[in-house]
Amino acid sequence: MSIEQLLAAITPQSRNEPDSGIVKAAMYGMTVPGVIPLWSGEGNTPTPEIFTRPAIDSLLAGETFYTWQRGIPELREALARYHERNFGRPFSHENFFVTSGGMQAIQIIVQMVAGDGDEILIPTPAWPNYGGALRIQGARPVEVPMDFRNGRWKLDLDRLFDAITPRTRAISLNSPSNPVGWTATLDELIAVRDACRKRGLWMFGDEVYSRFYYGDRGEKRAPSFLDICDDEEQLLLANTFSKNWAMTGWRIGWLQAPKALAPAIERIIQVNSSGTAAFMQRGCVAALDHGDKFLEQQIAKARANRDLVVAMLGEMPGIRFEIPRGAFYMFFAIEGMSDSAATTMRIIDEAKVGFAPGATFGPGGEGFLRMCYLRDPAKIEEALNRFHGWLKTHRPD
Ligand SMILES: Cc1ncc(COP(=O)(O)O)c(C=O)c1O
Numbered sequence: 001m002s003i004e005q006l007l008a009a010i011t012p013q014s015r016n017e018p019d020s021g022i023v024k025a026a027m028y029g030m031t032v033p034g035v036i037p038l039w040s041g042e043g044n045t046p047t048p049e050i051f052t053r054p055a056i057d058s059l060l061a062g063e064t065f066y067t068w069q070r071g072i073p074e075l076r077e078a079l080a081r082y083h084e085r086n087f088g089r090p091f092s093h094e095n096f097f098v099t100s101g102g103m104q105a106i107q108i109i110v111q112m113v114a115g116d117g118d119e120i121l122i123p124t125p126a127w128p129n130y131g132g133a134l135r136i137q138g139a140r141p142v143e144v145p146m147d148f149r150n151g152r153w154k155l156d157l158d159r160l161f162d163a164i165t166p167r168t169r170a171i172s173l174n175s176p177s178n179p180v181g182w183t184a185t186l187d188e189l190i191a192v193r194d195a196c197r198k199r200g201l202w203m204f205g206d207e208v209y210s211r212f213y214y215g216d217r218g219e220k221r222a223p224s225f226l227d228i229c230d231d232e233e234q235l236l237l238a239n240t241f242s243k244n245w246a247m248t249g250w251r252i253g254w255l256q257a258p259k260a261l262a263p264a265i266e267r268i269i270q271v272n273s274s275g276t277a278a279f280m281q282r283g284c285v286a287a288l289d290h291g292d293k294f295l296e297q298q299i300a301k302a303r304a305n306r307d308l309v310v311a312m313l314g315e316m317p318g319i320r321f322e323i324p325r326g327a328f329y330m331f332f333a334i335e336g337m338s339d340s341a342a343t344t345m346r347i348i349d350e351a352k353v354g355f356a357p358g359a360t361f362g363p364g365g366e367g368f369l370r371m372c373y374l375r376d377p378a379k380i381e382e383a384l385n386r387f388h389g390w391l392k393t394h395r396p397d
Pocket of ligand 1: 041
C-alpha cells in the first residue's frame, strides 16, 4: 500500500492532529550540534538517588507483575499525607488514582467527561497537549484567549463564561500556567467554581506547577481548587511527579477525583495502560515522603533563575514580558516577530539556542517565544548572551 493509502485508512483525528511546536523544535534542535536546549518543560537535574533507590530495590526484589489499577495503596496513602502537609486538612487515599504521567490524568479526565462533539473551555496561551487530548477524542477545545495588556496577562472571566454553550462539559484551568506563568487568585478560582456549580459543569484543574509559585508572602504553593472545593464535588485535578521531583522521564502522575468515580476511572485505566509499574510507584512514595528538601532546592533554583532571566531579557530592546508568578517558563514577545515557528528554527540554527514557538500555545501565543528556566544558571546566561547577540544583528520572521 502507498503512504497515502495507509494514511487514508486511519481516523481523521489521528491523521490531522498537528505536531506540537515544542516537540518539533526539540526534534530539530537535537540534530544541531552545540544548541543550548530550553524548549522542554524540565530541569537539568536527574532524579535524586533517594527516589531512584527504592525503585531499583523493588525491581531487584521481583516486583515485576501486574499491579493495582488505581495505584499501590502505599502510594495513594503517601499522596494523602503529602496533601495534608500542604493544605492543612485531611485527605483520603480513596480520592487519588495513579496514572502514567500528568498527561494520562488529563486524557482520563477528557475521556470521562467529554464525548463526541462536547466542548471544554481552555484559556490560552495553553500547553498544546490539552487541545490534542480533546481532538483525538472527538471533543472540541474551545479556546478563550487571555489578554496581554500593559505588560500583564489577564483572564477575562466574563469572556470565559460567555463561551459556555449547551455542549460545554468542563472549564479547564491550568494555574500556575504553562506557558505564561499566570496564576489564578483565590477569588478567580471561586468565580470559576461558582460558575461550574451553577451550570453543572466539571472543574478541570491542572495544578502541576502549584509548588513553583513566587508569591510575595513566602507562600508554599499557589491558590488551589482544593482550598475552596469539596473532595466529592465535580472537580477533577491532574497532577504529576514530573515537575516537583525531577521525574519527567518516569511518566508517572496522579488524578484526584470524587470517590464515586473510582470504578469508572479504573475501567479507563484498564483499557489505556492497565496500570503504572509498581517499582516506579515505590520511587514516588520516597519522593512524597522524603522529597521536601529537594523540592525546596528546585523551587529556590527556579526563583533565582527567573530573576536572572528577568534581568537579562529586561536589558534587551524590543522584548516584552510579564514577570511570571509561577511555573518555570518565561514567555516573551519580540517586537516585529509574526512567525514564531520560523523564528524558533532560525534561532536554533543561527544563535544555537533552543526556545519553543509561542504560536503552538494557541490564540494569543503568536509573537512570543517560550523558554524553560529550570536549568543550569550558567547555561541560561550563555543562552541569553547568544540570543542578545543574535537580536542585534538579525530580524525575526
Ligand atoms: C501544564 C502541564 N500539565 C501537565 C503536564 C504533564 O506532565 P507529565 O505528563 O510529564 O506528567 C505538563 C508537562 O509539561 C504541563 O506543562
